[in-house]
Amino acid sequence: MKRRRLFAAWSYGCYAWLVFALVMLSFGSLVSLLQSPRHGRLVARAGTRLLFRLAGMPVSAYGMERLPHTQHILLVNHASFVDGLALTALLPARPGYAFVVRQQYASQGLLYPLLRGLGTVVLNRSHHNDATNVDLLKAALRHGKSLIVFPEGGFAPETGLKAFHSGAFIAAIAEDVPIVVAGLRGARKALRPGTWLPRRTAIELEIGPVLPPHGVDALQELQLRMAAHQAMLPLTGEEDAGA
Template sequence: MKKFLYLIYQWVVFVPLLILSTTWCTLTIIIGSTLGNNKFWGYYPGVIWGRFVCISALLRIKVKRNPLLDRNQSYVFVANHQGAFDIFLVYGYLGHNFKWLMKQSLRKMPLVGLASKKAGHVFVDQSSRKGIVETMRNTRDTLRDGISTVVFPEGHRSPDGKMAEFKKGAFQTALSLKLPIVPVTIDGAYKVLPIHSWKMNPTAISLTFHDPIETKGLTNDDLPELIKNVYTIIESALPEENR
């Protein structure tokens, strides 16, 4: 009975609220970033949006913050990717001003593409050497003065909460820019909206921030060990059945 009532709530209440809040968020970012500072307007509307969506979905969010993290320091946050709600979690509960490293194709999305550009997110161009160099320059110029980025190195959502192999991109970026990496564990998000399903579940999600890992002095030869270390740290905060 509870599942049936929540299904009605999902389509009658939550989905309209999601559409309205997303429209409000993108328009606010576009207008605010055009008239003002995108460091503020490109971030705080997203915080409100992310938390509103999670609350509207009746999710129970538990955040385990880390006192070692400095809000004035730029980081590369590396998180496991459990579900579609990871985006709302990051926006609402990361607690650090950040910019996404986004696919070029997202530029063409109505409202979202323009809002992302105005907010100062970096569009990644891997189509040519010139594009890669330009992307790295934009990333270097963006990730400073306390502005961080968030990366899901698995590249896709988990169907069962277990982690897939990590790709190198996030770690190469951290090494190149000499930025600390912060492993982040997301647990429970895959249950909210399972892959290939439209039925949501109002479950609990935890977000755990681990100690930052310095990358200064590391080289590409250290990359495999760094990736393995971050993977192990993130996995350590997952329940036994998801390891």
Template structure:
């Protein structure tokens, strides 16, 4: 039995409530029990109870030591849940387990889908590389090899759900060499540019990629120039190779940031591309890639489908071969790429 006060919102007075447990179900017997409780209450406190609640056994809450929990019982009384049957423990545990399993399933299904897509995408990329090796590499001319690689890259992009949208292709100087510079946000940037441009470029790649024989053979057949970033003498040799390429009518392609990070943002540009353009007196073609970072971030190997916009800016003509002109070319190229890539300017932030 529990006795407690219950505030009456209408009268502003506190009512006396008695909660008593009984298993009796007969109406007359229950009335007799209620009358007896009312009589005893009057004898004890000289007041009749305002409400007598006859509840099933175990309705009056108790502590582990057997003390009555009046406040908790009163709360159940006010909420109308007093005397209602409690959910069995086994059902509570089962329900909790089922809810937990459902939540894990909701998380597992998208993850499994991501892994399945990744396996499919890497399979397509592997087939594309095999086709390039079998069809493009044996061709005698670099321009032919790049045209085949262009069509294969376009097919691989479509099959993997990577939709490329090109803007400003009319700016491309088809009849003269140029130095292409683009922001670097993903491992897929080279694939994306190859799918967009049907023209052959001489990409620059870090020297580490030339160590495995097969990689070195494939990349050299595709006209890639290897650069030793930490060796000043080798870097000068690379600059001479770039100049020679431009003078011979080739178009070198740079990622002047040098590398990329998982976090969004355009980093500082190295000067090599712009010094080469100024010395060779060939235009710089700024290209902004928007959206590739979300397809395959740095330190990740799970690609994702999506849309990538490639925007080509107007060619920037060098006016002299001086260092100051190279700086101007860098600044204008970078300003265009920052504006069109949709990513923050990390140089300004720093």
């Protein structure tokens, strides 16, 4: 019985990677060729929705009516490489969001044209509260972009919502842009950090409260950051690891 379960897990994992490769080859190549975020996000959304359908992973979203029709920063917990795919499949493609990623991903040759075709904002390798990275976020907001930010930075094998970096909050206050808190559930189980074997599981996105920016000083930035962390925690289904 154990061997049968192991064989089934490996068979599904190989199938899921095959589906991913085919979708990336077709839809991802089109995004890279178009180099138009307006159209690329539509293509990416269609591709990721097809990916999850073929992989047998149900994806669903709740509270979408809470998303403002105006510019905002969407904060989401980061638990897996699957997060970006799930958000692309579930969130509206128009006007759409610009993902904020670290330079290490953009420096990978095959990914760079894809990220550029989606209008991605690329941060330097240093921490999110580095002045240069904050300036990049501010510039993106001034250009009218709504951003998706993973405020924990990277992800780790351990469960729990980590402490937030301050960059997105400083930028939101400086540009007077509201923050929307959201939580992903199931992505960590679908592809755990440290393993490359996908598992068939449901993934859910829940949109939480909208937090308006207040003030310009460090204390108010800290209060906004703590309020966002507290609001996101119950949306993730995981424990608080931010201490």
